[in-house]
Amino acid sequence: MQAKEELVKICHKVYEKGYVSAYDGNLSCRISENQFLITPSGKCKGEVEIDDLLIVDEKGKLIDGNGKVSTEVKLHLIIYNRRKDINSVIHCHPIYSTAFATAGEGFTKPVFPEVVLALGKVPLCKYATPSTDELPDSITPYIDFSWAFLLENHGAVTVGKTIKGAYYRMEKLEHSAHTLFIARLLGREKTIPLVKLKQLYSIAEKTYDIKIDERNRLDY
Numbered sequence: 221m222q223a224k225e226e227l228v229k230i231c232h233k234v235y236e237k238g239y240v241s242a243y244d245g246n247l248s249c250r251i252s253e254n255q256f257l258i259t260p261s262g263k264c265k266g267e268v269e270i271d272d273l274l275i276v277d278e279k280g281k282l283i284d285g286n287g288k289v290s291t292e293v294k295l296h297l298i299i300y301n302r303r304k305d306i307n308s309v310i311h312c313h314p315i316y317s318t319a320f321a322t323a324g325e326g327f328t329k330p331v332f333p334e335v336v337l338a339l340g341k342v343p344l345c346k347y348a349t350p351s352t353d354e355l356p357d358s359i360t361p362y363i364d365f366s367w368a369f370l371l372e373n374h375g376a377v378t379v380g381k382t383i384k385g386a387y388y389r390m391e392k393l394e395h396s397a398h399t400l401f402i403a404r405l406l407g408r409e410k411t412i413p414l415v416k417l418k419q420l421y422s423i424a425e426k427t428y429d430i431k432i433d434e435r436n437r438l439d440y
């Protein structure tokens with residue numbers, strides 16, 4: 221029940237924030253090793269209520285609930301099945317992040333120190349036809365080490381150990397995409413110098429106890 225309440229709260233939040241429009245997006249969380257709570261297809265996230273949430277198994281089969289399972293459930297399940305440390309997946313279409321994804325650009329350069337630490341590298345996953353296996357396939361190369369993904373011509377996905385954790389990554393992703401967009405209007409963003417980036421990584425481990433996977437480190 222607590223997970224249902226929290227998921228509904230975050231559904232309302234992503235709608236209020238404008239990260240989704242109409243029926244867009246889907247949010248889920250793990251409730252046991254092989255069972256997941258997920259929003260139904262064709263329902264506005266701003267109007268989702270506790271009774272609308274569905275429970276599916278690791279193959280996407282409906283176990284409980286009355287709605288229709290979204291075809292994007294595959295995106296969630298491939299992450300849960302590969303990453304046992306992940307308990308929540310959020311998929312939205314936030315404007316600025318999606319704009320970068322549509323321009324064919326991931327976030328791979330070090331610009332904002334907190335983004336370097338909280339999100340790491342945000343890969344651009346190749347365009348995939350909705351409802352096909354192309355969608356989960358497009359994020360497969362990055363699943364093992366990424367916390368946020370941009371889907372080309374589509375939207376964004378963030379993951380977390382908790383629902384809140386996944387949500388705050390979405391918020392941070394969109395906030396940094398927005399800031400980067402403005403910086404480009406002013407000219408162009410400057411990246412953090414390599415020596416400072418190295419310093420940041422060493423502080424991350426010593427001061428914040430954050431371990432960043434080598435594959436998820438920003439590059440030049």
Ligand SMILES: [Zn+2]
Pocket residue numbers: 244245292311312313374375
């Ligand atoms: Zn979508």
